[in-house]
Amino acid sequence: MASSFSRILSSRRHLGVLSLVGGSVTAGFLLHRDHVTAGTPVRRMYPASAEYPDLRQHNNCMASHLTPAIYAKLCDKATPNGYTLDQAIQTGVDNPGHPFIKTVGMVAGDEESYEVFADLLDPVIKERHNGYDPSTMKHPTDLDASKVQSGQFDERYVLSSRVRTGRSIRGLSLPPACTRAERREVERVVVDALSGLKDDLTGRYFSLTQMTDKEQQCLIDDHFLFDKPVSPLLTCAGMARDWPDARGIWHNNEKTFLIWVNEEDHTRVISMEKGGNMKRVFERFCRGLKEVERLIQERGWEFMWNERLGYVLTCPSNLGTGLRAGVHVKLPLLSKDPRLNKILDNLRLQKRGTGGVDTAAVGGVFDISNLDRLGHSEVQLVQTVVDGVNYLIECEKRLERGQDIKVPPPPKQFK
Amino acid sequence: MPFGNTHNEMKLKFTSEQEYPDLSKHNNHMAKVLTPAMYEGLRSKQTPSGFTLDDVIQTGIDNPGHPFIMTVGCVAGDEETYEVFKELLDPVIEDRHGGYKPSDKHKTDLNPDNLKGGDDLDPNYVLSSRVRTGRSVRGFCLPPHCSRGERRAVEKLSIEALASLSGDLNGKYYALKNMTDAEQQQLIDDHFLFDKPVSPLLLASGMGRDWPDARGIWHNDNKTFLVWVNEEDHLRVISMQKGGNMKEVFNRFCTGLTKIETLFKERGHAFMWNEHLGYVLTCPSNLGTGLRAGVHVKLPNMSKHAKFEDVLKRLRLQKRGTGGVDTAAVGGVFDISNADRLGFSEVELVQMMVDGIKLLIEMEKKLEKGQSIDDLIPAQK
Numbered sequence: 130m131a132s133s134f135s136r137i138l139s140s141r142r143h144l145g146v147l148s149l150v151g152g153s154v155t156a157g158f159l160l161h162r163d164h165v166t167a168g169t170p171v172r173r174m175y176p177a178s179a180e181y182p183d184l185r186q187h188n189n190c191m192a193s194h195l196t197p198a199i200y201a202k203l204c205d206k207a208t209p210n211g212y213t214l215d216q217a218i219q220t221g222v223d224n225p226g227h228p229f230i231k232t233v234g235m236v237a238g239d240e241e242s243y244e245v246f247a248d249l250l251d252p253v254i255k256e257r258h259n260g261y262d263p264s265t266m267k268h269p270t271d272l273d274a275s276k277v278q279s280g281q282f283d284e285r286y287v288l289s290s291r292v293r294t295g296r297s298i299r300g301l302s303l304p305p306a307c308t309r310a311e312r313r314e315v316e317r318v319v320v321d322a323l324s325g326l327k328d329d330l331t332g333r334y335f336s337l338t339q340m341t342d343k344e345q346q347c348l349i350d351d352h353f354l355f356d357k358p359v360s361p362l363l364t365c366a367g368m369a370r371d372w373p374d375a376r377g378i379w380h381n382n383e384k385t386f387l388i389w390v391n392e393e394d395h396t397r398v399i400s401m402e403k404g405g406n407m408k409r410v411f412e413r414f415c416r417g418l419k420e421v422e423r424l425i426q427e428r429g430w431e432f433m434w435n436e437r438l439g440y441v442l443t444c445p446s447n448l449g450t451g452l453r454a455g456v457h458v459k460l461p462l463l464s465k466d467p468r469l470n471k472i473l474d475n476l477r478l479q480k481r482g483t484g485g486v487d488t489a490a491v492g493g494v495f496d497i498s499n500l501d502r503l504g505h506s507e508v509q510l511v512q513t514v515v516d517g518v519n520y521l522i523e524c525e526k527r528l529e530r531g532q533d534i535k536v537p538p539p540p541k542q543f544k
Numbered sequence: 545m546p547f548g549n550t551h552n553e554m555k556l557k558f559t560s561e562q563e564y565p566d567l568s569k570h571n572n573h574m575a576k577v578l579t580p581a582m583y584e585g586l587r588s589k590q591t592p593s594g595f596t597l598d599d600v601i602q603t604g605i606d607n608p609g610h611p612f613i614m615t616v617g618c619v620a621g622d623e624e625t626y627e628v629f630k631e632l633l634d635p636v637i638e639d640r641h642g643g644y645k646p647s648d649k650h651k652t653d654l655n656p657d658n659l660k661g662g663d664d665l666d667p668n669y670v671l672s673s674r675v676r677t678g679r680s681v682r683g684f685c686l687p688p689h690c691s692r693g694e695r696r697a698v699e700k701l702s703i704e705a706l707a708s709l710s711g712d713l714n715g716k717y718y719a720l721k722n723m724t725d726a727e728q729q730q731l732i733d734d735h736f737l738f739d740k741p742v743s744p745l746l747l748a749s750g751m752g753r754d755w756p757d758a759r760g761i762w763h764n765d766n767k768t769f770l771v772w773v774n775e776e777d778h779l780r781v782i783s784m785q786k787g788g789n790m791k792e793v794f795n796r797f798c799t800g801l802t803k804i805e806t807l808f809k810e811r812g813h814a815f816m817w818n819e820h821l822g823y824v825l826t827c828p829s830n831l832g833t834g835l836r837a838g839v840h841v842k843l844p845n846m847s848k849h850a851k852f853e854d855v856l857k858r859l860r861l862q863k864r865g866t867g868g869v870d871t872a873a874v875g876g877v878f879d880i881s882n883a884d885r886l887g888f889s890e891v892e893l894v895q896m897m898v899d900g901i902k903l904l905i906e907m908e909k910k911l912e913k914g915q916s917i918d919d920l921i922p923a924q925k
Contacts, residue, residue, distance in 0.1 A: 175693030182692060183721065183757050211551030215691070222754050308555050308598075310562035338566065364747065371605055374566050 177201035180215075182222045189234030190445075191221035194252040208245045212238030212306045217246055220366040233257055233446050236366045238306030240299065240433045240441050254438075254445050254503070261449075261504040268439035268449050271506035272415040280408025280515050286522045287405035287456045288494065292414045292511065294451040295394035295442045297433040298425070303443045304368040304393060312375040315395045322424035323379050323388065330417055332381035334390075337373035353378055355392050368393055368443070385410075386417050394442050394451075407518075411454065411511050439503060449503025454514045457483055460521060461493030462528040468536055472524070475539045476517035477501055497521065552588075552596045560584035563598075565605045572617030573828075574604035577635045591628050595621030595689050600629055603749035616640060616829050619749045621689030623682065623816045623824050637821075637828055641886040650822035650832050653889035654802060656795040662898040665788030669905045670839045671877065674784035675797045675894065677834040678777035678825045680816040681808065686826045687751040687776060692758070695774050699758040702773045705807035706762045713800055715764035717773075720756035736761055738775050751776060751826070768793075769800050777825050777834075779804075788839065794894050822886060831886045837894045838881025839901055840866055845911035846904055847876055851921065855907070858924045859900035860884055880904065896925060 181200050184192040195218065203214045221234025235253065237243055243250055243263075251263050261268075282290070297303060298318055301311045320334045335344055348354035357372045358364055380387040389397040398421070400414035422432060433441035439449035463469055473480055481496040497518055499510045524534040555563060564583050567575040578601065586597045604617025618636060620626055626633055634646045665673070680686060681701060684694050703717050718727055731737035740755045741747055763770040772780040781804070783797035805815055816824035822832035846852055847863075856863060864879040865871030873879075880901060882893040907917045 175691065175697070179693035179696065180691055182754065186721075210554050219753060223752065306551070308558065308563060309565060310555070310558035313562065365753075369606070370602060370748075371565060 177204050186225045188226035189221045189232045190253045190256050191218050191234030199248050203246055206245050208239050208241040210239050210302050212242055223365040224362050236305045236443050237303055239302045257446055258503040263437045267436050269506040270439055271508040274412040274415040276508045277408055277411055277511050282405030283522055284405045287458045289403050289457045290407040290410045291401035292411055292454040293399040295397050295447055297395045297441055299431050299433045305366045309371050312391050316375040316390050318430055319390050319396055322421055325424045330381050330386055332379055334377055334379040336377040353387055355389055447502055450507045452507050452510050453498045454511045455496055455498025456518055457494055458497055459494050460525050463525045464493045471536050475537045477513055478517045556588055569608050571609035572604050572615045573636045573639050574601050574617030582631055589628050591622050591624040593622050593685050595625055606748040607745050619688050619826050620686055622685045640829055644887045649819050651889040653891040654798040656798040658891040659794055659894055663789050663791035665901055666905050667788045669842050670788035672786050672840045673790045673793045675793055675837040676782040678830055679779040680824055681778050682814045682816045688749040692754050695758040698778050699773050708807050713764050715762055717760055717762040719760040736770055738772055769796055790898055833885055833890045835890050835893055836881045837897045838879055840877055841880055842877050843908050844876030846908045858922050860896055860925045861900045
């Protein structure tokens with residue numbers, strides 16, 4: 130289809146021909162920071178010192194690393210799409226954070242943000258991702274599900290298993306910055322590709338603007354429907370603009386593979402099922418992702434990916450794999466043990482309530498998932514979850530038998 | 545977003561049709577007026593500070609509105625917005641302000657001596673009296689668009705000007721970010737403190753950015769004259785007191801405003817004003833006088849009367865709950881104020897309100913005695 134989009138993006142689209150499954154080395158090279166040309170310089174009336182935000186009450190990664198010197202250096206720059214530093218940090222300025230929970234405090238408006246604002250984003254990434262240094266390290270991508278071992282959990286404890294990630298369509302701005310036309314193009318590209326999925330992945334798209342009440346209720350009952358973001362972390366970054374235009378949900382007929390379109394990222398891809406067969410969940414995840422990637426490449430598009438940052442997403446916290454693999458698991462005895470948090474830390478796992486991030490655990494049932502996203506491959510992270518959850522179940526069983534449990538040793542950090 | 549506008553240039557590579565917002569479920573003035581042709585004609589424009597059409601209308605896209613309440617659905621980012629985007633804003637203004645035409649001239653009258661009466665509203669019914677307006681400092685972008693540097697500059701100017709007020713206008717500035725807990729509690733108890741906006745109408749237009757940087761409250765020692773800095777407008781100026789002496793409230797309002805304007809001019813800054821739109825403010829609904837003059841008044845019987853809404857309409861008044869806009873009336877006490885802002889002078893609006901309240905109280909008294917009010921129903925003003 131000869132749309133105006135194909136003309137605009139032809140200079141970037143040739144990369145699609147060269148890309149391989151799992152990302153393109155060539156694309157990674159061509160997007161190396163030296164090759165990114167900035168947009169028109171930002172017009173300013175006041176010196177940087179008059180514009181520097183007041184971050185004295187703030188506790189987020191952006192505030193920890195945005196010095197007046199870095200602000201002065203970057204505040205006049207814009208990405209080729211016109212995204213500026215002030216826009217990238219607005220969410221962190223508006224949301225000072227919590228003494229206990231350190232949020233990231235900034236977002237990317239497009240792929241080039243990670244290059245143009247590297248002086249700020251690199252240290253933020255390093256802090257958030259446990260020492261991973263994007264200027265020197267490479268991120269491994271591995272979507273070969275066959276490598277995962279012992280991926281079937283004891284279903285007396287594990288109620289459900291889920292793996293999610295995000296993917297961005299190269300050449301289109303991200304949710305904080307995208308125009309309505311770009312957002313609609315993301316929807317068109319993704320929905321078009323998804324219609325090519327077959328067999329157990331055959332499914333259907335439900336646009337948020339056109340959903341019937343009945344469809345909406347069904348999606349709510351299935352726990353599939355996402356709402357307009359209310360979190361100020363997201364709304365201050367501009368992600369809720371034009372809601373619900375070009376937002377929607379796709380899922381397969383079996384309701385085990387689900388894609389959110391234009392929520393916090395271009396796409397969020399979720400594989401899930403009741404019970405403890407994490408291996409099958411991950412296998413479907415990898416197969417589905419690769420199939421979607423193949424389908425968009427057929428149409429001349431590709432995912433944002435490079436070898437420093439892996440898959441590029443809106444929030445720096447989701448770089449690399451963007452992967453959160455987790456279970457809902459019953460650990461009533463362990464939940465009361467004061468060592469639980471230390472055990473989780475050392476297993477590189479995090480706990481959430483069963484409503485997702487920022488919710489409480491109900492009835493001793495936790496959402497347990499990997500902490501890390503960047504610097505470890507998908508296979509490595511899922512294995513970490515498999516091994517870790519098995520360890521937690523062992524602990525629970527020991528406590529049931531009146532036996533004591535051990536805190537596992539901490540893992541190695543990035544140098 | 546402030547200043548950089550590569551983004552609008554980039555957007556122009558997509559067709560107008562690809563970018564046109566979906567307004568099929570919308571009920572606000574912007575959605576009623578905007579057409580695809582208008583969007584196409586205006587999308588390549590920007591004000592000198594870089595405010596674009598999408599910036600103007602974003603709040604109206606994100607807030608489809610309510611079947612009963614017609615919101616404006618667009619804002620200005622600077623003074624020039626009203627000129628550059630007049631093709632959209634003139635019809636919005638005409639719709640919102642009772643047929644006010646692009647060729648009409650607005651009269652400003654801040655001479656309190658021109659108000660007749662108003663010092664004698666029955667205190668058995670009128671609990672408090674208040675007049676508010678807004679002012680914008682020429683040369684600075686407005687709250688949806690201003691940068692932190694600009695907002696701070698507006699605050700600095702305001703603090704300097706207000707510090708020069710004396711006599712019964714002698715007062716003190718409280719910056720939101722430096723307030724002590726004790727000061728904060730006092731301001732809350734006095735009903736002076738404004739919060740970070742939570743209304744999506746305001747947040748979607750960018751007015752909540754960088755909160756609470758460069759926001760603050762100034763009030764005089766007597767607590768009868770109050771200025772909000774950098775909330776929804778550069779300045780909101782409020783004169784208020786308990787009881788029904790609206791004349792005194794309006795006197796202080798006019799005196800204080802005039803003094804503040806002089807102090808700003810001495811420092812080389814004028815307020816945004818022109819003879820077509822009067823005082824220029826962020827929301828098109830506040831153009832002209834930006835004035836809302838009202839009372840908290842007990843009307844338990846009148847408010848239950850079938851003709852209450854109709855009478856208010858004829859008197860060109862509007863009712864709100866005692867928590868302000870979008871709140872409910874409690875105990876039969878209403879906030880009644882002028883409905884108009886543009887096309888009438890300040891004196892005219894306060895006069896209409898004063899006369900209207902007098903009539904409503906008369907009606908209330910009749911209803912208390914079980915008498916009919918049919919012969920008191922006024923003609924449409």
